[in-house]
Amino acid sequence: MTGDAVWYEAAQVVGITNALNVAADALDVVGAVEEATAPPETQTLFAEIRDFYQCATVPAGFRCIAHDAAYAADVWAAARHAFADHRLPRRLKEALAFAVSLTSRSAFGTRFHLGEMRRLGVGDRGVMEVLGVAQMFSSYTKIADTLQLEPDMGHIAPVDPSPAPS
Amino acid sequence: MPTVRLRAAVEYPPSAQKAFELSSAWFNHAFEVPPAMSRVMAWDPGFGSPHGRAMKRATAPGEFTRAEKEMVAAVVSGVNACEY
Numbered sequence: 082m083t084g085d086a087v088w089y090e091a092a093q094v095v096g097i098t099n100a101l102n103v104a105a106d107a108l109d110v111v112g113a114v115e116e117a118t119a120p121p122e123t124q125t126l127f128a129e130i131r132d133f134y135q136c137a138t139v140p141a142g143f144r145c146i147a148h149d150a151a152y153a154a155d156v157w158a159a160a161r162h163a164f165a166d167h168r169l170p171r172r173l174k175e176a177l178a179f180a181v182s183l184t185s186r187s188a189f190g191t192r193f194h195l196g197e198m199r200r201l202g203v204g205d206r207g208v209m210e211v212l213g214v215a216q217m218f219s220s221y222t223k224i225a226d227t228l229q230l231e232p233d234m235g236h237i238a239p240v241d242p243s244p245a246p247s
Numbered sequence: 248m249p250t251v252r253l254r255a256a257v258e259y260p261p262s263a264q265k266a267f268e269l270s271s272a273w274f275n276h277a278f279e280v281p282p283a284m285s286r287v288m289a290w291d292p293g294f295g296s297p298h299g300r301a302m303k304r305a306t307a308p309g310e311f312t313r314a315e316k317e318m319v320a321a322v323v324s325g326v327n328a329c330e331y
């Protein structure tokens with residue numbers, strides 16, 4: 082996990098996961114766009130999303146924001162890019178999203194990304210591994226915050242001297 | 248500034264010195280001073296020892312590599328807005 086590029090990818094996953102969870106957890110109050118009665122451009126968008134996730138139903142976060150089709154298309158483009166295989170494999174990205182959802186207490190995100198992890202081949206042991214890491218570091222972070230510890234380990238990671246992508 | 252006075256490594260008993268050495272081995276880094284969290288966890292071995300063992304079990308290689316798990320740990324820390 083050396084080099085900054087993988088961390089940029091991870092940060093994208095964290096950000097867009099949180100964004101989609103925020104919308105999904107608002108579904109009850111905002112309401113979902115029904116695919117059958119949606120405008121053609123939204124139906125096309127939903128078909129892309131179902132294909133990416135290999136699912137019958139479009140995930141709640143996208144159904145929630147699809148009231149504005151152009152906005153939903155941009156969010157989807159960002160999400161698809163973030164979760165696609167690049168330097169980090171999609172399997173790991175779903176594990177990161179699962180940990181983010183657990184930690185931020187998103188019921189939707191936890192269920193959804195658990196399902197994605199399993200679909201991408203993560204077994205019971207792997208799920209428990211991610212749960213364990215999320216749990217233990219939720220403990221460490223609160224201990225550190227309670228005692229207001231100052232960062233003292235950042236220097237052990239090597240600095241990436243490469244330039245920004247052209 | 249920390250809520251407590253973080254004790255210097257030399258203030259800890261020999262059993263804690265061993266834990267500090269294990270910490271350096273775990274991170275594969277020769278710390279000039281044991282990290283603050285290591286010293287915090289060494290304060291009360293009744294808590295710190297099993298907590299540390301659980302952390303090592305959780306982050307040991309399995310279906311996910313240790314590097315992958317460190318990344319999971321980093322995002323959890325980020326979501327928890329933990330600067331440390």
